[in-house]
Amino acid sequence: MMKYEIGFIGCGNMGGALARAVAKNVSGERIALCDLSLEKASALASDIGAAAVSVEELVRESRFVVLGVKPQVLADTVSTFRALLRSEQVVISMAAGVSIATLREYCGAGTRVIRIMPNTPASLGEGVILYVPDAITVAEEQAFLSHFAAAGMIDKIEESRIDAASALSGCGPAFAYIFVEALADSAVECGIPRDKAIAYAARTLCGAARMVEEYGNPATLKDAVCSAGGSTIAGVHALEKGGLRAAVMDAVTAAYHRTVELGKK
Numbered sequence: 001m002m003k004y005e006i007g008f009i010g011c012g013n014m015g016g017a018l019a020r021a022v023a024k025n026v027s028g029e030r031i032a033l034c035d036l037s038l039e040k041a042s043a044l045a046s047d048i049g050a051a052a053v054s055v056e057e058l059v060r061e062s063r064f065v066v067l068g069v070k071p072q073v074l075a076d077t078v079s080t081f082r083a084l085l086r087s088e089q090v091v092i093s094m095a096a097g098v099s100i101a102t103l104r105e106y107c108g109a110g111t112r113v114i115r116i117m118p119n120t121p122a123s124l125g126e127g128v129i130l131y132v133p134d135a136i137t138v139a140e141e142q143a144f145l146s147h148f149a150a151a152g153m154i155d156k157i158e159e160s161r162i163d164a165a166s167a168l169s170g171c172g173p174a175f176a177y178i179f180v181e182a183l184a185d186s187a188v189e190c191g192i193p194r195d196k197a198i199a200y201a202a203r204t205l206c207g208a209a210r211m212v213e214e215y216g217n218p219a220t221l222k223d224a225v226c227s228a229g230g231s232t233i234a235g236v237h238a239l240e241k242g243g244l245r246a247a248v249m250d251a252v253t254a255a256y257h258r259t260v261e262l263g264k265k
Helices: 013-022 038-048 055-061 071-079 100-107 120-124 138-151 159-169 172-189 194-215 218-225 231-241 244-263
Strands: 004-009 031-034 062-067 090-093 112-117 127-134 152-156
Touching (some): 004 013, 004 055, 013 031, 013 038, 013 138, 031 038, 031 055, 055 062, 062 071, 071 244, 090 100, 090 138, 112 138, 112 159, 120 127, 127 138, 127 159, 138 152, 159 172, 159 244, 231 244
Parallel strands (some): 004 031, 004 062, 062 090
Antiparallel strands (some): 112 127
């Protein structure tokens, strides 16, 4: 049995968020962390009760090895420890646009892989993790699902669709934050204090999202709020006139095309 159940290489925003989520289901002494910044790895390790270790120890002693580095530096990072990987280990990569085939080029042809695309709300248990398993056992897949369960929704998807889906779920929080900020700014302009405006905007989006999850079709829910000749339909008209739908669609498709570009480098 290996010393660590799971090790995270890279403790940045996304790697750190996932490590915090995993620590809710895996005891801290079974989690290893490493990062170019020893201070960052040590601080996170202290927070969740994990071990901050060298990359060599992490790779030698971890059943699941999570690669939390940017796609631009993934190949160079893996080259430093490729020789230490063993057949009984599973490599989990969250590098945007990097295919399973490319991961095998980096890690070795026989490597067992899970490709994931998470988002930052995973740190609060409200995230989305898209995943594509390849050449792993049923037991390993179940262990992966159990370890990451506290992160939020975990959904298996075909690899051909993961880049498009992650342009929504992975990049979408940033787009949502802009919308929350815009809603709050408008309330401030109308005389509401900034702290209250942000709180109202955030809770409004949370509630609206929950309504969609519970009841389905967002168009139907929107119609239910829009009384004839009322305030809401006047606001909807302004959003349509301003091109909100087209702007959001352009944002997601731009993110998708950029993800595909990153995978080609």
